[in-house]
Amino acid sequence: MTEQRIGIEVSRAIAIATKLANVDVVSAYPITPQTHIVEDIAELVANGELDAAYIPVESEHSAMSACLGAAAVGARTFTATAGQGLELMHEVLYIASSMRLPVVMAVANRALSAPLSIWGDHSDVMATRDTGWIQIFAANGQETFDNVLCAFRIAEDQRVLLPVMVHLDGFHLTHMIEPIYIPEPSQVDKFLPQNQYPLPLDPNKPITMGAFAPPDIYTEVKKAQQVNLTAAKEAILQCWKEFGDCFGRYYSPVESYRGEKAKVLLLVMGSFSETAMSAIDILRGEGKEVGLIKLRLWRPFPFDEIRRAVRGAEVLIILDRALSFGGPGGPVCSEIRSALYNEDKRPKVIGFVGGLGGRDISPGGFKEIINRGIEISQTGSEREFEMFGVRE
């Protein structure tokens, strides 16, 4: 039995991934550009192709709450959302992670209102940065599919037991038809063991979940959570290694494209990194020593991998698809800048914010960003960051 490569919309491939993972409970509310994912899952359940409970709810707040209950009894649980939907879930996201409930969620990254925008950027994700979830960014359809499968294994790993978000750019990925390798069910069964939640809700063995914590214990709870999420990286690396051994596709927290010995590096997350690769090829063709860094693992933040990846560079240009208003620019740029601050030898970090609300950036655009970044590194800039492509 081998994998079949088929042309399929990425959202639909995610639905197939949940079927292959044999999810027990799906609770979701449709929202663009995520709708095709849950629509397809609903169909799989209705057709009897997937033996799962599909709970339609009246809001994303309820969707995530239903997922918590399902995960708490030890069910393999999945949901998907985007943009405003992710915001409506917000308070429940913290509860999933602090209660150590291994929910898996695909997030079709979308801009936030107002003005209303259904198109893609990372504003929704960045608002959930500190919710304590593991967060993985996919760059293409195959990565999305593979990482949904990996997400179940990571979330349910006894060392981890944390919820996982798999991020895919709204429209740029959700609505793309791509050739994707779909494995056989038996291959997935071999890779993905049964969910064995260690302390499920069980009337025969009563426990209390989500009790209140007075000041003399809350700090200890948060410390445990911090240690747990940071340590999850080991399980994530092991999962990606074993996924590669099973399916031949290996993933890492940080990936370099022609980044070795590059004096100038561009760092991008999500689907834009695929386009940026073309820009790097063009610039390399012109004899420029440029490379690309793709950041795949956003939480837990891969400090060591990032430091290693940029060590030799003189200039590091970072593109954010989200804006921290009145702050230092993009969240990714400010985190990486602070991660490098205490290094003896570090590149100059130049921040750009662009690709907001579905605005595309072409290879030519990335070329411009890189050239402008090099210019700023030499001349300096009055601003903390620049917005790319904005009409002045």
Next chain:
Amino acid sequence: MTKSEGELTWKDLEIGSIVTEPGNASQYQTGGWRTQRPIHDTNKCIKCGLCAIFCPEGCIEPNAEGYFEPNLFYCKGCGICARECWTQAITMVEEEE
């Protein structure tokens, strides 16, 4: 629970700080929140038990003589009993006094 909450380190916690011992909320001294204490006057008390019915903490019970008394380990000093008592047999006094 072998250790009290104030003694537990972060390493002692169950996953997701799950409480595995049912009913251990009874070990929590909610009386520590109190700023006012109810004083029951047995001369006025008619043993009707209305204070015990209204007590949101459920911590008022009759003693051997049938007079109602709060358990100060749990009593938060909310004063509802004093407000509801028909005969005004309950007075709230400052804890500092």
